[in-house]
Amino acid sequence: MDAITLQILNGLDKGSAYALIALGLTLIFGTLGVVNFAHGALFMIGAFCAVTLNRLLTLSHQVVDETRTDFLGNPLKVDVPYMHDLFGEVTGAAIIDWSVPLAILFSIPVMIAVGVIMERGLIKHFYRRPHADQILVTFGLAIVLQEIIKQIFGANPIPTPAPDAFTGSFDFGVLLGFDPNAIIYPYWRLVYFAFAALIIGGVFAFLQFTTFGMVVRAGMADRETVGLLGINIDRRFTIMFGLAAAVAGLAGVMYAPINSPNYHMGMDFLVLSFVVVVVGGMGSLPGAVAAGFLLGILESFASMNEIKQILPGIDQIIIYLVAIIILLTRPRGLMGRKGVMED
Amino acid sequence: MSKTTLTRRGVLRTGAVAGAGVALPTIFTASSARAFTNAPTGGSVTLGFNVPQTGPYADEGADELRAYELAVEHLNGGGDGGMLNTFSSKALDGTGIMGKKVEYVTGDTQTKSDAARASAKSMIEKDGAIMITGGSSSGVAIAVQGLCQEAGVIFMAGLTHSNDTTGKDKKANGFRHFFNAYMSGAALAPVLAKMYGDDRKAYHLTADYTWGWTQEESIKAATEALGWETVNAVKTPLAQTDFSSYIAPVLNSGADVLVLNHYGGNMVNSLTNAVQFGLREKQVNGKNFEIVVPLYSRLMARGAGENVKGIFGSTNWHWSLQDAGSKAFVQSFGTKYGFPPSQAAHTCYVQTLLYADAVQRAGSFDPCAVGEALAGFEFDGLGNGPTLYRAEDHQCFKDVLVVKGKENPTSEFDLLEVVEVTPRAQVEYAPDHPMFAGGSLGACNPGA
């Protein structure tokens, strides 16, 4: 029982990452009708926002320490971050320690700007082009973005730890009445889950309760009619693209402490998030979220030993297997609408 | 088109000429066939450096390439000569190889067997490379080794740790300087037993592909021989990025040691996840819970950041070694590039020197002659102490380093400290050891 609870927790956590990426992907698809293969790259750029801020905060000057030597036998040069000079060693270290949460603030404007530039500069010209062209151009863009990151930051993963206050784990099982040590869960993953829930809730509330959101939803349902009403839907769609980019970016920022960011993490998530979106139903926001959590949880269950012993290799294929079963039983995914991307 | 000369560089056997006669016009007359593929003609000789330049191992590949460039510089008499000065064999004199200037071509393996072979083929067919070297994974090494055997050139493996490279997939034209999973186990197990006791219960997480399996098998055998019990061994998909669902159940399994048979990005993520789940702060069976990473790479350890502190593993070489060879290499590499070399860089540099030396001693670029010169070659001064290139399987036998993550690193390169240098005798095994059985070197292939 505790093993199952543990895997549900893991699943919710994986699911939140899938859901956040899929949410933006389906939002862009639903509003703009664009199949965005560069969405994974936005997630990756988000994670590198955290890395960048960390790098900025740790900008250092070098102080020579005569007592120690470096690998060539010369006196060791020790890096001293300017933050320590500015705010003193304790406060400076604390600011650096909190670089990931601070990166949330840093990433929002950056990601919105990236999103808006992408939309205005490139995607806009592809609204009326075939999906095949959209795939080609966004795939090309994804490669370019990740190669730029690779040229700047290298190919290796870059450790980006969470603040000390959130490292480590706590005994979640005791809260639920299990034995001590039965369910140990890292703080940061709980933070991630809560954060994801907050963002998802925020996006839904925004679309549900603001006029802006209502127009966008109407546009998702029937773009031409809304256009006929004389509302400048294009400008709103640009903003939506920025928003979707910000959601993907925030998902990336917060993901950085879970897995050290590397330049190809976007591609790793891209295929999965497409599967999530399609399983949820193209263009359906609740579908994307539901499918994200569903696949996350099923993936976690499939990695349990007890299950792998019966079905070797099931964890390798579970997501795809579930996708096939769902698409064969429900033609348009969990909550897809008729006629979307079926021609 | 005033003058038409005709040479043969191709790999064309008489049988093929007869068979292909229909397809080939008569201007192709058989001239004096040379004895081997891509025999160097002019004043230079071309080596092929096949390293990952894209994909997750690109940084490791870049470091390998730096080492190759350095080796070429030294062979051609440039720089400070590096390990040429400490190498026990004095055949090389800084005038290239057999008086021919060393040139090189590079290619991208993409860490994919297919792409690596395409890239190697292009270097052999287009650029006339006489030797191929490099690589950052065992799958690629074995695939390229197979290709070189067929094409009739020498393959000097780069970073490849699987037992199979010099085990069931060994080839007469292929040579490995790097250590292997068996050696990791043999070196690591006694240290682990000493540090953590001999009644530990281990839980393995293993990357689900051939290298992972051979390492799991090796470590299991070595630790069980010293009294450890293996509670469970779970395979994880290669493409996995979040290992939480594999790590979470470890605490309740009764195990008190977690062995991560992962490399590269897998290792960074699984180790990071394991530390996040607080495994190292727990007590199980009245002992501190411990994590072991049998194959360490400094480049990868960087990706895991703080999490590597105090974690044991093994490595082929480390820049902090204080023997003359290592110091010379670190000196020239560090001076040229500004940071210390990785173990991948070291093995690639050494392989290049060993190849050049073998050619010089054999007095020929003929792969069979070079192979003979390498087989059974005893040498020293290249950073690992006295070393033997065993004739039976073309595996180098040398000391193995047991390392652990450093608690107080002085720089971003200073992540590991050497705990023990396991002597060569302790990691040796018979060529027909069951973990290496099933293949044969076959005959050397000069290509024509």
Next chain:
Amino acid sequence: MFGLGKKDFTLFLIVAVLALFAPFILNPFPTDSGLAQFNAGYPDLMQRFVIFGILAIGFNILFGLTGYLSFGHAAFLGVGSYAAVWMFKLLSMNVIPAILLSMIVAGLFAVVIGYVSLRRSGIYFSILTLAFAQMSYNLAYSVLTPITNGETGLQITLDDPRVLGVSATADGGIPVTNLFGMEMRSFETLVLGPWEFQFSVGYYLAAIIMLISFYVAIRIFRSPFGMMLRAIKSNQNRLYYTGLNARPYTLAAFVISGMYAGLAGGLLACMDPLAGAERMQWTASGEVVLMTILGGAGTLIGPVLGAGFIKYFENIFSKINDQVVHGWVSFLPDGLEDLVVALIHPFVGKGWHLTLGLLFMLIVIFLPGGLVEGGQRIARRLRRKPAKDDAKSASTTPAE
């Protein structure tokens, strides 16, 4: 001629001439010149051009005609390769049985995957094919290792049975793939002044098979069957009410296209007897899609051009390192030389992905309809004719 219309015959003839003289055409630069780096006329790359050409031609029969975008086509390439290597291991090193088996196995695989996936259309179909291919890849890399040899890829070894051949050659080596004694890897070099041209048996076998595949593809495009496939893309509803069942047509197209992929996979194994699991990964499937769109989906020659384009960058640009760049610009003063090298550096060698990505974007932005469209534009400009709209609308546009 040969059952082709005049235009098609001309196209076929051009392709045939290009294929047969490729060793000359692809090696325009003298061997010792700095530009020799850009020569592509060596056997391995030429083989890859035509083999991936076959793959893209086959893919285009499905995607270009019916509009069904398969994102799992690499799986058929992979099983084709595995089938061929197994044939080399078990039967003999002759390529004929290997090629035949690779087509049959890929065809059967396509029947199963197609039967299930074609129950859905649009992106749902794409994701179904992607899911099947990824499952094949993941399993081939791990639990199916006994069949696929996982990470390393399936290789031939000295102790394979090879019932109709020999396990090892007389001198202890592994036998070589051949066509009744003609070894695939053997080649002849012709030296003309500073130029060197290589003629490879393997390349010519692959090129001839590519020409046959191309010919068959033209016939399919011009056949009633091909017309039905275009009708499916255009209006499936009308097709149903015209008394035609789209499903067997799409399934047939899927299987034919799968067999093309299997053939390509089999040929890859014939040229180099190793079948790696990465051949089945989604990125490999994506590459086929990119080749087709890049060249021009729905056009006859486009996919072949697209395949050549991508493979050229993969194999040529990835090999340009700083040393080579320095060689090109060594005539410049030192400071300027370093600057130029620094500017070129990000786009070559390990940066070849960046160049490829940029080119994808540029082509799709400025040449909608791919390279073929670009060629047509240039041709029109040369003829100084104003671009006509009907010419554009008459050509088959890519699927939505």
Next chain:
Amino acid sequence: MGILDVKDVNKRFGGLKALSEVNLSVQENTVHAIIGPNGAGKSTLLNCLVGKLIPDTGSVMFDGQSVLGRKPFEINQMGISRVFQTPEIFGDLTVMENMMIPLFAKRDGVFRLHAIESVENEATLRERAEAMLSDVNMLEKRNMHSASMSRGDKRRLEMAMCLVQEPRLLLLDEPTAGMARADTNNTIDLLKEIKEKRDITMCIIEHDMHVVFSLADRITVLAQGTPLVEDIPANIKGHPKVQEAYLGEHA
């Protein structure tokens, strides 16, 4: 017994009764119109005839065989062709290609793998297609890209595609819906011409009474999913129930 017999057909969508107790018989070589106000169930009835919908109860017999449970393409192969409300043609194909497809369907059945033969060599079929095109005055447009034609031409093309199959029953779903008066008249003329030139049975679903009175031999008036009257046009015009049904709609 007509060529098409609809007996006691009922169809519900959830709580909504779309068709109730529909009985209808279309006689061979007549033009039978089904008219009714919006929401009368005309389209539902048509969809039951062509296999898109299956009635909850009742039977639909075509030439003595039930069409129920058959797919649209099987029903077409039985001899029923359909013209859609908005012309459904193969927009990416040329006019001639549009014509060839129904001919292939007629000759080769629902599927045939004729992958190596050339369309160019099908001389007989081409002649028939050209003859049909000249019948509808479109021969000169045969190489045109069909998507770029006017709506009227598309309508003609669609009819030609149906007629070239020589169907035993041609179903027309509001063939003039959304058309300007001139186009409507052209279509009426076209249909009249077809009716005169060929022995053909037509069943027209129409909202516009003007269209049907000039064409139909018999008219069924449908209201709220059930047939009100069936008679010759002359008797329909002044029928009180019809007035009521239509006025009711306008009120």
